[in-house]
Amino acid sequence: MRITESFRVAFDALRANRLRSLLTMLGVVIGVAAVVVLVAIGGGAKQLVTSEVEGLGSNIVFVVPGKFQIGTTPAVSRLQLSDADYLNRVLGRPDAVAVDLTSAEDLRAGTNTYYASVQGTTANVVDVFDRPLAEGRYVSKADIATARRVIVLGPDAAAALFPDTDPIGRQVSMSGVEFRVIGLFQAKGGAFGVSPDTEVHIPVTAAQRLFGMDNISGFAVKADTPGDVDAVGAKLVDALKQKYQGDEFTAVSQTEILGTIGKILSMLTLVLAAIAGISLLVGGVGVSNIMLVSVRERTKEIGLRKALGARQRDVLSQFLLEAVMLTSIGGVIGIGLGIGASAILSAFTPLPAVLAWWSIVLAFGVSVAVGVFFGVMPARRAGRLDPVVALRTE
Amino acid sequence: MAEIEAVEVTRSYRMDGVSVDALRGVSLTIEEGDYAAIIGPSGSGKSTLMHLLGCLDRPTTGTLLVGGRDVGTLDDSELAELRNQTIGFVFQSFQLLARTTALDNVALPLVYRGVRRAERRKRAAEALDAVNLGHRIGHKPTQMSGGEQQRVAIARALVGEPSVLLADEPTGNLDTVNGDEVMGILERLNKERGVAVVLVTHEADIAARARRIIRVRDGLIEAVAEAPEPS
Ligand SMILES: Nc1ncnc2c1ncn2[C@@H]1O[C@H](COP(=O)(O)OP(=O)(O)O)[C@@H](O)[C@H]1O
Ligand SMILES: [Mg+2]
Numbered sequence: 001m002r003i004t005e006s007f008r009v010a011f012d013a014l015r016a017n018r019l020r021s022l023l024t025m026l027g028v029v030i031g032v033a034a035v036v037v038l039v040a041i042g043g044g045a046k047q048l049v050t051s052e053v054e055g056l057g058s059n060i061v062f063v064v065p066g067k068f069q070i071g072t073t074p075a076v077s078r079l080q081l082s083d084a085d086y087l088n089r090v091l092g093r094p095d096a097v098a099v100d101l102t103s104a105e106d107l108r109a110g111t112n113t114y115y116a117s118v119q120g121t122t123a124n125v126v127d128v129f130d131r132p133l134a135e136g137r138y139v140s141k142a143d144i145a146t147a148r149r150v151i152v153l154g155p156d157a158a159a160a161l162f163p164d165t166d167p168i169g170r171q172v173s174m175s176g177v178e179f180r181v182i183g184l185f186q187a188k189g190g191a192f193g194v195s196p197d198t199e200v201h202i203p204v205t206a207a208q209r210l211f212g213m214d215n216i217s218g219f220a221v222k223a224d225t226p227g228d229v230d231a232v233g234a235k236l237v238d239a240l241k242q243k244y245q246g247d248e249f250t251a252v253s254q255t256e257i258l259g260t261i262g263k264i265l266s267m268l269t270l271v272l273a274a275i276a277g278i279s280l281l282v283g284g285v286g287v288s289n290i291m292l293v294s295v296r297e298r299t300k301e302i303g304l305r306k307a308l309g310a311r312q313r314d315v316l317s318q319f320l321l322e323a324v325m326l327t328s329i330g331g332v333i334g335i336g337l338g339i340g341a342s343a344i345l346s347a348f349t350p351l352p353a354v355l356a357w358w359s360i361v362l363a364f365g366v367s368v369a370v371g372v373f374f375g376v377m378p379a380r381r382a383g384r385l386d387p388v389v390a391l392r393t394e
Numbered sequence: 395m396a397e398i399e400a401v402e403v404t405r406s407y408r409m410d411g412v413s414v415d416a417l418r419g420v421s422l423t424i425e426e427g428d429y430a431a432i433i434g435p436s437g438s439g440k441s442t443l444m445h446l447l448g449c450l451d452r453p454t455t456g457t458l459l460v461g462g463r464d465v466g467t468l469d470d471s472e473l474a475e476l477r478n479q480t481i482g483f484v485f486q487s488f489q490l491l492a493r494t495t496a497l498d499n500v501a502l503p504l505v506y507r508g509v510r511r512a513e514r515r516k517r518a519a520e521a522l523d524a525v526n527l528g529h530r531i532g533h534k535p536t537q538m539s540g541g542e543q544q545r546v547a548i549a550r551a552l553v554g555e556p557s558v559l560l561a562d563e564p565t566g567n568l569d570t571v572n573g574d575e576v577m578g579i580l581e582r583l584n585k586e587r588g589v590a591v592v593l594v595t596h597e598a599d600i601a602a603r604a605r606r607i608i609r610v611r612d613g614l615i616e617a618v619a620e621a622p623e624p625s
Pocket of ligand 1: 415439
């Protein structure tokens with residue numbers, strides 16, 4: 001039997017039982033749509049986080065105490081503010097090294113409160129991290145020298161604390177200590193609550209007093225080119241190891257952070273896709289079931305076809321093709337639905353969704369494979385029917 | 395050469411461990427252009443014999459030659475090919491595909507011969523013409539009377555130009571008028587095209603029209619009556 005003829009016969013059989021065919025497809029449709037959407041969401045999250053980390057500023061290398069890995073608690077720091085000057089001298093560049101000391105605090109302005117990541121910084125942070133201001137000025141060297149109680153707000157903090165008024169010149173209190181607002185950051189955007197827009201910055205010296213600490217968390221330096229990043233990191237780590245004999249320090253580049261986050265998100269995407277894949281398998285079981293019913297219902301037809309000269313493989317391929325058409329049409333519908341749902345998600349929710357071509361190709365491939373896998377058993381049963389017995393059934 | 399030659403053919407079925415002997419040693423020859431009627435009581439083995447003659451089944455013992463080939467030595471797909479090439483079946487209950495037009499029903503045997511669609515349709519239309527249904531090509535079985543449906547089935551049996559037509563009670567579901575028309579067509583095909591016709595029937599007057607009457611009882615041929623040569 002010619003293959004075009006097999007397609008025609010299979011298609012006619014599916015059309016003859018339209019509603020049943022659609023319901024049988026549904027399992028595959030849902031499974032495929034879920035795979036496409038979940039992979040798109042995973043891909044979108046990855047893209048978002050990537051742009052976020054890239055947004056920190058390019059060529060940045062962080063130096064932190066201890067053997068640092070994403071996901072572990074940072075080691076207790078013995079680093080001092082004066083180490084920044086030491087490292088500036090090592091690099092031969094004044095003001096190259098930015099300082100960070102971070103803690104989460106409750107901020108209060110009148111009756112408004114905001115829980116923010118409070119960063120004690122040096123004046124060069126705006127240059128290293130490329131954080132332009134919308135209004136006012138940033139923390140100055142004089143502010144640092146005198147531990148002046150001034151604060152620069154990110155847009156989210158500003159909106160929460162001063163919904164109706166211009167914050168510049170107003171007071172914000174933390175742990176009962178008053179800080180005067182001197183500047184506002186421009187919005188940068190972000191997601192999952194890890195936007196730089198939620199930060200507030202104060203002079204690192206003021207932060208040490210406020211938090212009751214005399215150390216700092218770590219340093220950040222901007223290398224001249226991406227190629228310099230590793231060399232600069234190594235140089236700083238060596239210098240610190242010389243000063244603090246026996247202590248470990250780690251240089252982390254943006255690329256490394258990206259790589260780690262990327263790996264985590266890829267894994268997450270894969271797990272989501274696998275879970276969605278299970279519903280595809282369940283859909284396949286439904287196909288198998290309906291094909292068995294169909295073989296039973298059409299026993300007489302099978303007997304007749306055999307009497308007219310159909311071979312075992314003609315009947316087998318007819319039913320197999322029917323199952324494969326069922327799942328692949330379901331797959332195409334599911335892909336369409338998945339693309340539509342991803343577009344709707346992107347348009348109407350903050351959840352990003354980036355379609356991955358590989359997921360579409362894979363989803364279609366898997367639907368075809370599900371048709372073959374779950375269609376083979378009923379199709380073989382049909383092919384093996386004894387024509388005499390089949391013709392005698394009523 | 396005879397179209398079909400059966401020598402001491404038996405067929406037993408196993409059912410729940412018990413063996414049922416449907417045929418107990420039948421020898422029979424169907425010549426080219428033959429016209430034979432098989433009669434006998436219900437359960438005597440007529441359908442079983444027809445299935446064997448039509449290569450739908452293999453004998454339990456004995457030798458069965460169809461188109462010169464030993465059915466017992468052929469595998470399933472060789473058997474399928476052999477019946478596609480040499481046998482045309484007509485069933486009591488027509489056995490047409492309900493949702494398929496007369497034309498496509500008739501063309502079905504050619505599908506399994508790998509004939510192209512255009513050629514299939516041309517030949518199916520000719521076969522429908524030969525049973526006087528040229529005007530009902532696009533109709534589906536549900537839109538046709540029993541007599542018309544059986545004529546479509548005959549056209550289907552005919553389309554592959556087989557050398558033997560096997561009809562198991564072809565008039566069993568028809569009234570006298572339609573039965574006569576169907577018999578007329580079978581006889582015309584036998585006469586004009588030289589197709590051997592073997593039919594099973596309950597009706598004595600239909601059997602009497604054949605050149606030979608083979609009487610079956612309890613899985614054996616009881617008697618063969620030759621009709622006098624028409625003068
Ligand atoms: N597939 C089968 N399994 C078991 N017994 C069968 C089968 N087919 C036919 N028989 C038995 O073989 C005998 C002959 O049946 P059949 O050839 O249909 O007779 P007829 O067509 O003359 O009425 C019957 O006893 C019937 O019950
Ligand atoms: Mg019978």
